[in-house]
Amino acid sequence: MFSNLTPESNQRPGNDPIFALSEEARSKISNGERVIDATLGCLFDDNGELLVVDAWDEVAAEIQPSMVAGYAPISGVQKFNHAIIEDTFSDFQQLKDISVSSATPGGTGAVTSSIVNFLEPGETLISPHLYWGPYNTISSLNGRKLTTYKTFTSDLDFNLEGLDQAVNQTSKENKRVLTVINSPCNNPTGYSLSSSEWDGVGEILTKASRVSRNSLIIDLAYFKFGPKNNHWLKVVERICDDVQVLIAWSGSKSFTRYGARVGGIIALNRDADSRERLKRAFSYSSRGTWSNCNHMGQFIATKLITDDRYKEQVDTERNAIINLLQDRVDVFNDQAQKYNLIYPRYEGGFFVTVFCKEPQAVAKRMRDKNVYLIPVKDGVRVGLCSVASRDISELVEVLNSCL
Template sequence: MAFIKDSANRTPIVDNVFAIVEKAKKAEAEFGKDAVVNATIGSLYGEDGTLVAMDVVYDTLKGIDNKKLAAYAASFVGNPAFIKDVSGWVLNGHSRLCEEIIATPGGTGAVGMSIENTLEPGQTLIIPEIAWGSYALMAQMNNLEVARYNLFRDGKFDVESLKETCRKVMEKQDKLTLIINDPCHNPTGYSLSDEEWKEVISFLNECSKTHPVILINDIAYIDFSYRKKQARDYMENFNDISDDVVVCIAFSISKSMTSYGLRCGAVIILAQKEEAVHEMKVVLEKQARAIWSNINNGAMEMFSQIMENKADEYEKEKDYYVDLLKQRTDLFVKEAKEAGLSHYPYKEGFFVTLDMDNEKAAKLHQALMDENIFTVKVNKGIRVALCSLPLDKVRGLARKIKDVELKT
């Protein structure tokens, strides 16, 4: 007897991150925190080794009236103020396109619903070769295939590989849905240049002459870009999309507000034509109602209160942590260079990823654990979560990893 539908994939989730986090915690309990480097956690930690929870965020949240916290949101697409504030904060005046916004449970909800409602079962989703694991899981849950584009060539974004992957997918299906996780790509820390974005948009416009194109731009880490507000400048290029391209920007307050557990984000749908954004909105709104109904009212209210009354205070507090992250990653990248430790081109963001094939990564990852250095193995590399490592643990780490690599 089958209780689950036949088309569902029954293979359990293999979560590499949580298993290693547990091992790191066990090592800390056994050998003491000073003896262990736990570079596994993908959340922002302070220099005191604990999770950062920004004061402005939690003071605002706790100041919200209980009845507001208790209430359902005003609509299935999110509260009007939240929608306005997300538009202002994310697009920062860069868009001249038609626009609709749906509140979602984090960036996960935004990416997930953009995938699910644009591709038919059996079609192919295009994702980066090295990527956040949930993209492939979302594809699996929707009975989609994945095609992966190579990320880098000669230290730059491999636009040619993206083009080749799109062309191949276009040969077998009538539509393109692709994900670009930018700026601050997880896990490499790469951000496309303005020229690279221009080339991508011009290519997608070409593709759209025969195939409708849905570009999912996952911006989960945008507020930890070292370029601060200028990290949004590339969005000007979206104004040049053709009538047959839709951009779905997946925004999350998890990282932006250090509020991973509040489960709040949004999908921003952009297109040249009102009909295109309206059609997407109608379908996504229905899906929202059918699956989660509405989004955490307190989280939306907190975001709006901060954007409308405390934006300067928020930016000041956040930018302190952006600067701290920069100090950590500058130090690691400098020491990696001195030690000859190879990593993917890093520009900004939470992680640096060491560059190697899967066989070598598996061996080195285990050898590092034997030395009480805990990292996360990703496709073709090892992710070092500098977002959660205090500076005194970052100092000397690249050299230590190189020494283990030389012995492995």
């Protein structure tokens, strides 16, 4: 018996808790038990079937194998690069004009590209304290630090003061600071920043950029499912000469093709030479981790974004999914308010976190009643993406009774 793993690699945790809980729920279901499973991270219809956008498969069926069998360029298929910029900025032509992009394996890859290119080892990523786990994993694996601030004020508004302090402190200590904002439909809290909160983020980072090089990565994983509010784009327009704005674009949820690993990083810079450097940096780091990305996935996503017929079809299909999800959100809000549950403003998206003491114990008590969800920091994460509307009032009732 021997191990050549580095000491850190030799001590990695086992199966992640989300996966383990999902497995347990699934196993009960296949044993014929009735279970409400709110652990999952994909959209399921009310019969427990994975929701898929059919337009994806229709494009797939038209592809000649030789069109996508070869390597995609390291930075991504050029049309794909344009398409994701189009998809992100739509009417904001000025932003499109100063954007470059590079393909990545899902949004995860875009976060990785940001961290390795905009922070040196030892420098710091700043995130709210309720965050998507891989922010920490990516930082840690790559020798970068993660600093957090309390996500919400006592009124459950976004904690701009906390962000301000974290950014200022880190700006004093380091040459570079990278801040991540996952909005709309934050995972795990469900929160979408308001217009004035986006203004606040912009001001804080612009101010800090006088002290150190501040970059902002906006994680758009769930952006098709958020409130129709494009104020954040106006903030991006306003700050992009001082703050390096980065977008983690993901096709996983937008096209319900989580497994296709289609994503990209977008970076804005008014200077053409700087844009070229950005492109080269992304290309180099791609080559130095995963090389090129899923060619077929890029091809299909491009069609769905740029071909009028498919675009319309995707809109129709996606709107039906959004409506289904929105129904669940509405039912949840109704029920949760009945019991005075404490949770942040929840306007849409896959998840919401209900705050509670001893989340592990609460989740355990709920499991004993066959309701499965994910204990997180300060609360339990309810994945409405996988719960039928008809089951939500029971879920909330059980949750309330287990607090």
